[in-house]
Amino acid sequence: MAAKKQPPPQPDKTSISFTYEAKMQELTEARDKAALYLKEHGLRDIEQTKITLFVQGTKIANSLIFPRIELQQIDWQPYKFFIYQMYKNMESSYLLAKATKWTWNHLVYWRFQQIAASFWDQADIGRYIASNWTLDETKVRLYEFLAFSHALLSQIRISPLVVDLPVDDYLALINEIEEDNGRQIQLQVRLLKDMEVPLTLDQKEDISLTERIKVGAVYQKFLKFLCED
Amino acid sequence: MPYMLYKRHSVYYELNGEKGRPLIVFVNGLTQNTALWGMQTEHLNKLGYSTLTFDLLGQGKSFKPILDINFAENVDVLHQLLEEIEAGPAYVTGISFGGVSALQFALRFPEQCRGLIVMSAFTEMDQRLTLLGLNLYVGLTTVGLNTLLDMLLPINLSSQYLKENEQKLKDLRKLSLAKNDVYAVQNLMESINNFQSFTAELKNIQAPTLILNGEFDYLTPRWCHELMRKNIQNSRLVIIQHAFHAFTIEYPLIVNRLFDYFVREVENGTWPGDQSVWVATDDLNSPEVLYPCLGDHMRAIQIDSRAKKNKTKSARKIKTGRIAK
Numbered sequence: 001m002a003a004k005k006q007p008p009p010q011p012d013k014t015s016i017s018f019t020y021e022a023k024m025q026e027l028t029e030a031r032d033k034a035a036l037y038l039k040e041h042g043l044r045d046i047e048q049t050k051i052t053l054f055v056q057g058t059k060i061a062n063s064l065i066f067p068r069i070e071l072q073q074i075d076w077q078p079y080k081f082f083i084y085q086m087y088k089n090m091e092s093s094y095l096l097a098k099a100t101k102w103t104w105n106h107l108v109y110w111r112f113q114q115i116a117a118s119f120w121d122q123a124d125i126g127r128y129i130a131s132n133w134t135l136d137e138t139k140v141r142l143y144e145f146l147a148f149s150h151a152l153l154s155q156i157r158i159s160p161l162v163v164d165l166p167v168d169d170y171l172a173l174i175n176e177i178e179e180d181n182g183r184q185i186q187l188q189v190r191l192l193k194d195m196e197v198p199l200t201l202d203q204k205e206d207i208s209l210t211e212r213i214k215v216g217a218v219y220q221k222f223l224k225f226l227c228e229d
Numbered sequence: 230m231p232y233m234l235y236k237r238h239s240v241y242y243e244l245n246g247e248k249g250r251p252l253i254v255f256v257n258g259l260t261q262n263t264a265l266w267g268m269q270t271e272h273l274n275k276l277g278y279s280t281l282t283f284d285l286l287g288q289g290k291s292f293k294p295i296l297d298i299n300f301a302e303n304v305d306v307l308h309q310l311l312e313e314i315e316a317g318p319a320y321v322t323g324i325s326f327g328g329v330s331a332l333q334f335a336l337r338f339p340e341q342c343r344g345l346i347v348m349s350a351f352t353e354m355d356q357r358l359t360l361l362g363l364n365l366y367v368g369l370t371t372v373g374l375n376t377l378l379d380m381l382l383p384i385n386l387s388s389q390y391l392k393e394n395e396q397k398l399k400d401l402r403k404l405s406l407a408k409n410d411v412y413a414v415q416n417l418m419e420s421i422n423n424f425q426s427f428t429a430e431l432k433n434i435q436a437p438t439l440i441l442n443g444e445f446d447y448l449t450p451r452w453c454h455e456l457m458r459k460n461i462q463n464s465r466l467v468i469i470q471h472a473f474h475a476f477t478i479e480y481p482l483i484v485n486r487l488f489d490y491f492v493r494e495v496e497n498g499t500w501p502g503d504q505s506v507w508v509a510t511d512d513l514n515s516p517e518v519l520y521p522c523l524g525d526h527m528r529a530i531q532i533d534s535r536a537k538k539n540k541t542k543s544a545r546k547i548k549t550g551r552i553a554k
Contacts, residue, residue, distance in 0.1 A: 012237075015237065017237040017238065017292075021239055021292065147295075150295065150412070154410060154411070154412055157407075159406065159407045160407040160408060163403060163404060163407045175406075179373045179374075179375060182373045182374055182411040183370070183371065183372070183373060185411050185412045185415075186369070186370040186371075186411070186412075186415055188412075189295070189296075189412050189415055189416065192295065192296055193296055193297065201296065201297065202237075204296055205237075205294070205295065205296055208295040208296065209295075212295075
């Protein structure tokens with residue numbers, strides 16, 4: 001008698017990976033919409049201002065965590081990486097500030113404050129800066145921070161939105177920053193894979209996905225802001 | 230959009246053509262995605278074949294694991310996908326990285342493999358292939374995805390194609406940089422870090438097998454495909470004239486013709502898998518699809534048989550006879 005055919009596996013709708021994939025689908029749609037908006041409107045001073053404020057905001061938030069790490073007992077390789085990343089964040093922020101055509105529209109800056117506040121809130125950055133880490137927590141917390149930082153660098157990308165636009169100094173700089181983000185991601189992936197931490201592979205992946213969901217939500221909010229007239 | 234759930238992750242696929250028709254499955258190369266098989270699938274669908282393309286984990290629209298991609302799982306993904314779409318045995322084809330998976334699929338799931346087409350692939354890595362792979366990896370991780378793409382172009386395509394399609398390739402590069410996730414490409418490359426030779430297992434492949442190799446493919450040169458020809462009993466090796474590593478892009482019509490020829494031969498029960506070596510015609514109007522390969526297919530130059538018999542004497546003759554004058 002032939003074996004009864006098993007039905008195809010159904011997704012566990014309560015799982016983090018299911019939520020993640022659903023959120024990423026929403027994010028892809030938001031990204032496509034923003035790309036279309038920029039194709040129609042181009043990169044005017046108002047869009048450049050919004051992009052720069054947001055990218056700088058993420059880089060600064062990421063950098064503010066580094067002094068906190070300074071006080072932890074961490075291995076040499078991750079420490080070296082964090083310091084490298086901190087200086088790269090500063091460099092990117094300074095160059096972006098110089099290359100941007102800033103808008104005179106003060107409402108953009110006011111609206112951005114709301115986006116920035118929700119970034120800090122949704123990405124829960126305070127947990128790295130404000131809380132006291134016990135020694136036992138340190139490795140897991142560092143791992144979470146690496147995953148958060150990986151999500152920031154790999155998800156918040158402007159170049160996929162501007163594929164159809166001619167490359168000027170501003171866009172060339174954006175591309176350079178993202179290329180450098182790519183190099184940093186290589187090191188992050190290595191650390192995320194190899195860092196000794198008392199977690200199973202599934203637990204590690206869940207942490208990475210959770211951080212990506214948080215960062216993705218903030219990015220999606222920014223994309224909506226970018227398309228506001 | 231059709232997705233299949235593999236373990237915790239979704240796998241994107243596209244199934245086209247009528248059910249019940251011979252099904253050809255395409256396994257992607259490293260930086261490929263389903264869209265890049267468009268030149269094959271459209272044509273083959275018109276000829277009446279069904280086609281199945283899918284993105285491996287880490288590629289295109291499939292889930293991109295952040296921490297780990299297991300190369301062996303590519304085969305499990307395809308096995309599950311064929312079960313879920315309730316396909317019978319299929320013709321499995323893959324190029325480069327995907328060609329390796331296609332071979333491993335034929336070994337692990339022979340009952341699902343009606344025929345095998347392997348393109349620009351390998352079953353073991355010599356020093357050159359190891360170093361070339363390492364250079365590509367270092368290019369990606371220390372400079373960036375742009376460098377990896379730039380390094381791959383002259384490996385994959387001929388000068389003529391690069392020249393004639395300069396703008397198109399620039400646009401594709403821009404799009405690829407924007408759409409690819411660097412960490413996913415890194416994970417895909419690292420998935421073959423612990424690659425083990427499986428040449429010794431090739432003798433277990435029973436499926437009719439067409440092995441395709443570009444005339445000038447220096448990433449996976451002739452010896453890689455010669456190992457397959459010698460070890461897979463029901464096989465034939467066909468050399469694609471003028472081609473480099475990615476001949477599915479440069480010579481899509483020639484490749485489509487070979488796919489059609491191979492599947493028809495197998496379906497008709499006339500596939501002469503005799504481990505012989507052939508050259509694909511470069512003339513689409515030619516009634517012949519293949520010609521026997523004359524001479525030594527392992528050499529880039531054809532040596533006079535007299536020179537083979539007496540190397541020293543012949544060499545001396547040339548030296549004294551021509552250069553001395």
